Amino acid sequence: MAAALNLFVARGYAATRLEDVASAAGVSKGTVYLYFANKEELFKAVVQENLLPALAEGEALIDTFEGSTEALLHEILMGWWELIGESPASGLTKLLMAESGNFPDLAQYYNEEVIERCDRLFARILARGVAQGEFRETDVDLTTLALTAPMLFLMMWKHSFGPCASKVLEPKAFITHVVALVLHGLLRNPVPGAVIPPPPPLTAQPWRTPSDVNGDANGGTKS
């Protein structure tokens, strides 16, 4: 399964030949079928074997943690990266997204077992922050996503454009920056104590091509 994990991550599902998995594992092609009914089952087994343990470990932390919720968030995200992001499991996450269309049941499973558990984890953290008066009132689902999106992005990036990008992306520095940004805000003079204000109204069709908006081209300005 370790061999399969590496090859699936490196080449994708379709491009991974069972013969390569077998020889990488030092066994014959037929032996694979003694343990897995077919390629699809092998794939599913690899996914489940490598994703769940990491998540389980992560869930243990939260209850025992003492300190500010900002520090807790930082810890959680950094630990996530160290445990999953830096391990081959991050490759699996990417692979799962890439192949989700061809493996709906797997995507369903992953969604239920991993993502929703993950969401509940963050919901608890956010609730802790609000309860202790550290955080503003906030939409828990959206804020959770705003925190997990950079993590998923990091995993995807590592296994897609990262290797061929010109600027190297330092994951841990990025995580630290994101936490600081989301917590403290980018504005020089944020309004303390308030709920986050609603955004300004969008301009009408600002991105349309000129030919599309010739009639009311001045509608593109904000006011």
Next chain:
Amino acid sequence: MAAALNLFVARGYAATRLEDVASAAGVSKGTVYLYFANKEELFKAVVQENLLPALAEGEALIDTFEGSTEALLHEILMGWWELIGESPASGLTKLLMAESGNFPDLAQYYNEEVIERCDRLFARILARGVAQGEFRETDVDLTTLALTAPMLFLMMWKHSFGPCASKVLEPKAFITHVVALVLHGLLRNPVPGAVIPPPPPLTAQPWRTPSDVNGDANGGTKS
């Protein structure tokens, strides 16, 4: 090429049969080869045909915009989603990440032509915000990533787990929330006027398994 785009996005590169592309386009298998040398060239053509125009349109907005940089950011991200995220180009972005390992030259090309141009766009916006006294001093590269990561996440999500997730994710609401979060911060009492403070120090190895940290098991507390 429209047929190829749809099928590539729906099934992935390997699982898309040229015969299906042909019949979806209403032509025969051989006809495809009159216009594209092989499957790979078709794929590359689809990618380039559908990604670049969208980006080009996006770059036009920034110069003419008047208003707060917060509003500009909101506009840009929302426009990005309307123009690319809601179009099949978002599917291509996902596909490209999924297949980047098997098409290194395409990934390289996408990185140079799309990502780096995108980065420069955001760098200009952030510089505008800082210059006008709206934003704190900030690491431009990391903040750019913190803003683009949710966008890439949205595209990936839409074409992977989104369709089978229990909670529906409303992209525009998410974008609005992310902008507000990143700008105003999650803290109830952020420090106005200051540079974002450094994060608290991480605890020593908080996520390690007990077997790994047996020597200093109490290291799991914060300090």
Next chain:
Amino acid sequence: MAAALNLFVARGYAATRLEDVASAAGVSKGTVYLYFANKEELFKAVVQENLLPALAEGEALIDTFEGSTEALLHEILMGWWELIGESPASGLTKLLMAESGNFPDLAQYYNEEVIERCDRLFARILARGVAQGEFRETDVDLTTLALTAPMLFLMMWKHSFGPCASKVLEPKAFITHVVALVLHGLLRNPVPGAVIPPPPPLTAQPWRTPSDVNGDANGGTKS
């Protein structure tokens, strides 16, 4: 048809694409089908167009020739080479032998129209030599073949191993040598006036491996 001739000779029947023939001829692929029903008919037309005229010319010479039959033979063979061997028709001959199995009717046709006429030509020459007292009595069919074999060999060679052989073969020198050899014989002291003597009896199984002929290994000597 000139284009087809060149390509057929250069690449063989199967490896010649009609599209290449068309573009070499400066017309479109469809145009070829205005003049030839299909690839096979084109091939047959090329063969007939290029082989028969050369042979017809050759037949004209013999009746008017005055001089020794040895000189006549030399003239005929040399003329054959100049007219056919040095022209693309030699390539056709090679091609016809190569493809005879796949075009039995063409081989049949070639056999009747070319080879048998050729045989009759040589039979007349040999009869002339015997009638004039120049040549010994001889088996006409075999001697004809003994004279035409080197010619066919030359044509085959030119279009097969010739281009990659280390020693260059000078066709005209070879023809001259063959005529001299066949006429005068290789022996230092041939027996004038006599019929060619029968060959010595072959040894029993001279080429068998020793393990096969262990019983009478000395049978390898001549008598």
Next chain:
Amino acid sequence: MAAALNLFVARGYAATRLEDVASAAGVSKGTVYLYFANKEELFKAVVQENLLPALAEGEALIDTFEGSTEALLHEILMGWWELIGESPASGLTKLLMAESGNFPDLAQYYNEEVIERCDRLFARILARGVAQGEFRETDVDLTTLALTAPMLFLMMWKHSFGPCASKVLEPKAFITHVVALVLHGLLRNPVPGAVIPPPPPLTAQPWRTPSDVNGDANGGTKS
């Protein structure tokens, strides 16, 4: 490989379908690819497997032979025919000439490994004949060719026009005839002891068409 040999010889390289080879061998199409990387490799393997052993056997004879060089020549040629000409290897020789243009490396290999070794064999025989006073001084290369050309012709003939010719060609009788002819000469009164005399001068352009030689049409007569 036996099945491939038969089919290649019978139909040529291009017209032989791997599926036919497989079914002729009693296996499935995929099985062929367990042993040969592709069609080309199968072809090359068939050629090398079937040509070299035959030649190796042939080279053994010459050293042990006692008797006249004329008899030796007869033995060698007859043995060649029995060992190679009558075996499928003769079909391979024909095939190799037919496909030499499409397999230059194979032609090169055959030329070096087979033809040149063959040439050296005959050079030794001719030198023996001259050294023992049996043969006239002669151009070794050309005489070698004059002896091997009928053999190659026989192989070609057998697998091309032979099956559809009206007159049957008896190979062994032909070989015997050629040896006698080349040794004793066709002339009734050859000149003993002498070097073969140079050929009479060729007439000027005797084969040209009338339109080509209109200026000096009388130059076509010999004197």
Next chain:
DNA sequence: CATGAATGAGTGTTCATTCAT
């Protein structure tokens, strides 16, 4: 008369899967 876009049967090749040993 000429075109060239379109066709689709055919073939080389791959690889997940099986099973006798």
Next chain:
DNA sequence: GATGAATGAACACTCATTCAT
């Protein structure tokens, strides 16, 4: 339990052939 030889369905790609223009 393990093997590896064998399978055959599947697919990318080719090219002779057609036909509307």
